[in-house]
Amino acid sequence: MSIGRTIRIYLDDGSITGIRHAEIVNWTGQAISAPRTQIKALAEWPESNKPGVYFLFGIDDASGSQALYIGEAENVLERLDQDLKGKDFWNEVVFFTSKDENLTKSHVKYLESRLVELAKSANRYVLLNGNSPQLSSLPRGDRDSMEEFIGNLRTLLGVIGHKALEPVASHEQVKEEKVLIPNPAEANASQGFTLSHKKLKANAIVNNEGIVVLQGAELSPKMTHSLAEGYKKLRQQLLDNGTIAEDNGRLFxxxxxxxxxxxxxxxIIVGYPINGRTHWLNAQGLSIKDLEEQTAP
Known part of the structure; x- marks a missing residue:
């Protein structure tokens, strides 16, 4: 059962592009988001002079894709001053500290290692960390507390506007090409679908963000002239970044x-314009369109 949460966000200058302070009610953690141009202004924020972890967001020069660097520091502001000089790619920082004094150097090193691991797994941004930081050793109680901290951190990071730690799909819904259809009352649950085209077969999950085509899905090697230029460019981009690979003429x-x-x-899969709402079918043979009509008010 999902439980609602209350989040407060304070806009320092009344602008959504300025410094923002975010917190979850009844949680000792806190987040601050700031554009690169206002890093010096963070000196007026005691929250920035504490141990914490931080995320630098920007654009990767090599690929032109969204990029991310994750770091930790005993004093976040001092480290950001260094990153102003040493890292050019970023234009926004989001950092997390604690309202009390219970977040130590060992804690933030543990958080950094786990956050890098989660960001790699989510694979939404180009991760610019050169190496995976070693996971620091913590007592069992501290480790569990940090895992709880990460759960709240992920929530706030997403609310601020970055889904860097969120996997694009949950595979628990798909087993041996069979899909589990959740209770219609569970509006946030993912649903599995299959697209069959000639000899091709692709599995996907529909969730709150869109539709996630799962690893191993096959694509037609051909594209027709009627396929929109934007789709052709996207398909080529997925080939260039390795999301789509070729093996003996087979694309997947x-x-x-x-x-x-x-x-x-x-x-993108079949290589020509197609109504996906009628062609993606679940295990019962119902299309996305059918299910939408069933659940429409």
Whole structure:
């Protein structure tokens, strides 16, 4: 059963592009987001002069994709001053500290290691950390407390606007190409679908963000002239970054890929315009369109 949460966000200058302070009610952690241009202004925030972990967001020069660097520091502001000089790619920082004094150097090193691991697994951003930091040794109680801290951190990071730690799909719903259809009352649950085209077969999960084509899904090697130019460019981009690979003339997805709509995903797979809402079918043979009509108010 899902439980609602209350989050407060304070806009320092009344602007959504300025410094923002975010917190979850009844949690000792806190987040601050700031544009690169206002790092010096963080000196007026005691929250920034504490041990914590931070995320630098920007654009990767090599690929042009969204990039991320994750770090830790005994004093976040001092480390950010260093990153102003040493790292050029980023334009926003989001850092997390504690309202009390219970977050230590060992704690933040543990958090850094786990957060890098989660960001790699989510694979939403180009991760610019050169090496995976070693996981620091903590007593069992401290380790569990840090895992709870990470859960709240992920929530706040997403609310601020970055899903860097969120996996694009949960594979618990898909087993041996069979899908488990959740109770319609569970509005946030993912649902599994299959697209069959000639000899091709692709599995996907529909969730709150769109549709996630799962690793191993096959694609047609051909594209028709009627396929939209934007889709052609996206398909080429997925080939260039390794999301789609070729093996003896066979194209397939090497990892899960999120698409904004069922039709976009289907067109990329079959190579021509197609109505994905009618062609993605669940285990009962119902299309996404059918299910939407069943649940419509």
């Amino acid at each position: 997805f090497t990892r899960d890929q999120l698409f904004t709509s069922p039709s976009q995903a289907a067109a």
